[in-house]
Amino acid sequence: MAQLKKLPRWLLGAGLLVAFDLTGRTLTSALSLPVPGPVLGMLLLLLALMLYGRVPRGLAEVAEQLLRYLVLILLPATVGIYFLRDLAINDWIALAVAMVVGTLISFTLTALLLNHLIRRRSNPQGEDTNVE
Amino acid sequence: MWSEWQTWLSQLQQAASDFTAPLSAAHPLIILPLNILGFWVALKIYRRLGSPLLHPVVGGSLLVFAGLWLLNVDFTGYQRGSGLLYLLLGPAVVALAIPLKQNLTMIRKVGWPLILGLLLGAVLAPLVAVVIALLLGGSKTVLVALTTKSVTTPVALALAQEMHGIQSLAAGVVAFTGIVGAVCGPGLLRRLNITDERVVGFSLGINAHAIGTVRALEISALCGAFSALAMGLCGALTALVLPLLVTS
Numbered sequence: 001m002a003q004l005k006k007l008p009r010w011l012l013g014a015g016l017l018v019a020f021d022l023t024g025r026t027l028t029s030a031l032s033l034p035v036p037g038p039v040l041g042m043l044l045l046l047l048a049l050m051l052y053g054r055v056p057r058g059l060a061e062v063a064e065q066l067l068r069y070l071v072l073i074l075l076p077a078t079v080g081i082y083f084l085r086d087l088a089i090n091d092w093i094a095l096a097v098a099m100v101v102g103t104l105i106s107f108t109l110t111a112l113l114l115n116h117l118i119r120r121r122s123n124p125q126g127e128d129t130n131v132e
Numbered sequence: 133m134w135s136e137w138q139t140w141l142s143q144l145q146q147a148a149s150d151f152t153a154p155l156s157a158a159h160p161l162i163i164l165p166l167n168i169l170g171f172w173v174a175l176k177i178y179r180r181l182g183s184p185l186l187h188p189v190v191g192g193s194l195l196v197f198a199g200l201w202l203l204n205v206d207f208t209g210y211q212r213g214s215g216l217l218y219l220l221l222g223p224a225v226v227a228l229a230i231p232l233k234q235n236l237t238m239i240r241k242v243g244w245p246l247i248l249g250l251l252l253g254a255v256l257a258p259l260v261a262v263v264i265a266l267l268l269g270g271s272k273t274v275l276v277a278l279t280t281k282s283v284t285t286p287v288a289l290a291l292a293q294e295m296h297g298i299q300s301l302a303a304g305v306v307a308f309t310g311i312v313g314a315v316c317g318p319g320l321l322r323r324l325n326i327t328d329e330r331v332v333g334f335s336l337g338i339n340a341h342a343i344g345t346v347r348a349l350e351i352s353a354l355c356g357a358f359s360a361l362a363m364g365l366c367g368a369l370t371a372l373v374l375p376l377l378v379t380s
Contacts, residue, residue, distance in 0.1 A: 014223070017223040017226045017227055018222075018223055020226045020229075021222035021223050021225070021226045022136060022137055022140060022222075024226070025136040025140070025222070026136045026137065029135065029136055034294065034375035034376055035294070035371055035372055035375060036225075036287070036290030036291055036293065036294045036371055036375075037136070037222070037290070038221070038222040038223075038225035038226055038286070038290050039225060039287055039290055039291075039367075039368065039371040039372075041222070041225070041226045042225055042226045042227075042228055042229045042232075042368065043229070043368060043372075045226055045229040045230075046229040046232055046233055046368075049229060049230070049233040050233065050236070055230055055233060055234065059230065060230055062227070063227035063229075063230040063231075064230075066220070066223065066224050066227045067224065067227055067228070067230075067231070069171075070224055070285075070286070070342070071171060071174075071175075071188045071189055071192060072167060072168065072171040072192070072217065073217050073220045073221060073224050073286075074189070074221075074285045074286065074289070074303065075167050075170065075171060075192055075193060075196060075214070075217065076167070076210065076211060076214035076217050076218060077221075077285070077289050077299050077300055077303045078189055078192070078193040078285075078300070078303045078304065078307060079193045079196050079197055079200070079207075079210065079300070080207060080211075080298075080299065080300020080301075080303065080304075081193070081300045081301065081303060081304035082193070082197045083206075083207040083300070084298070084300060084301060084304075087271075087273070087274070087301075088271070090268070090269055090270070090271075091270055091271050091273070091274045093268060094264075094265040094268035094269060094270030094274055095265065095270065095274050095277070095278070095305065097264055097265075097268055098261040098262070098264040098265040098268070098270070098274075098278055099261065099278070099281065099305060099308050099309050099312060100312055101264055102257075102260040102261030102264050102265075102278075102281075103257070103261070103281070103282075103309050103312045103313050103316075103339055103340070104312070104316060104320065105260045106253065106256045106257040106259075106260045106261070106282070106339055107313055107316075107317050107320065107321075107335055107339040107340075108320060108321075108324065109252075109253075109256055109260075110249060110252065110253035110256060110257075110334075110335045110338055110339060111321050111324070111326050111331055111332070111335040112324065112326070113248075113249055113252060113253075114245065114246070114249035114253075114331045114334055114335065115326045115328060115331045117244075117245030117248060117249060118242065118245045118246075118328065118330065118331060120245075121243070121244075121245055
């Protein structure tokens with residue numbers, strides 16, 4: 001019974017997600033924007049939620065469930081990597097080095113920069129990094 | 133104007149009609165449970181061992197691939213059988229707006245250092261990787277796949293499609309990048325004496341997206357929130373700017 005009461009709210013949430021997805025797709029194709037449709041839909045939903053002021057309960061619940069199973073939803077696309085045969089050895093080496101070394105470099109640089117910026121801003125006021 | 137709705141409806145119809153097709157190894161009733169089983173087992177293993185190396189993205193895809201090999205199903209058949217999951221991809225990207233909205237108040241507390249860090253981090257992550265691959269003589273396919281390396285998979289897939297790249301290669305690059313960042317990142321920062329959890333979380337979110345966020349949540353809730361925030365913002369920013377650069 002409790003489950004049944006949630007149904008309209010969940011349907012509304014799911015409907016909103018599909019509607020924003022389709023709106024994003026329609027807009028990008030109609031205006032030939034170079035942005036992926038669902039991403040535009042996400043930004044539109046973010047904007048709508050900021051204007052609305054809060055997240056409707058059904059929408060929050062459906063989104064939470066959906067994101068919990070994100071790995072499952074992405075599985076078909078991920079499995080495709082094992083079916084890639086037409087890449088040259090050279091390409092694989094370039095990929096692997098770029099991913100490992102590149103990620104470590106960019107990770108370090110972002111953290112150093114951010115650390116520097118946050119410290120510089122909070123130190124003059126004598127603010128501690130701890131959240132009070 | 134309505135063509136996108138029609139494509140979506142016909143995809144829905146296709147996925148539904150595939151269910152009524154005669155039973156074969158590539159039938160949705162076989163492929164979907166295989167996906168769910170692969171995901172579920174991978175999640176159990178990951179929870180038990182807790183190593184980011186065995187993130188469900190890695191374990192799940194390996195298990196499903198093994199299943200496909202045993203059932204002798206090719207990739208086209210598998211994709212068809214997974215039609216229902218493909219339909220959820222768009223709504224899943226849209227759903228990312230909700231955690232983004234819930235974390236948005238936090239950015240006001242830290243303010244411009246966060247925004248500046250985000251802008252530079254979002255540019256640096258793909259740029260460094262592409263430059264390295266370019267120096268090593270990687271082909272265009274590889275370069276395009278690398279540009280999406282630091283954004284979360286659903287957004288990376290949408291981007292790969294937009295830029296006519298190979299979706300599965302992009303997905304693989306994203307997963308691997310996330311693992312490298314999540315496994316090595318926090319230790320690396322400790323060695324550099326960076327202990328501010330906000331900085332660690334934000335760097336994880338920018339460079340290692342969802343896998344990094346899972347790792348950040350293990351450190352602390354604050355760290356996780358900053359990671360989720362960085363992941364969402366970085367994904368949105370990359371999705372807006374990248375296609376302009378690649379197509380021009």
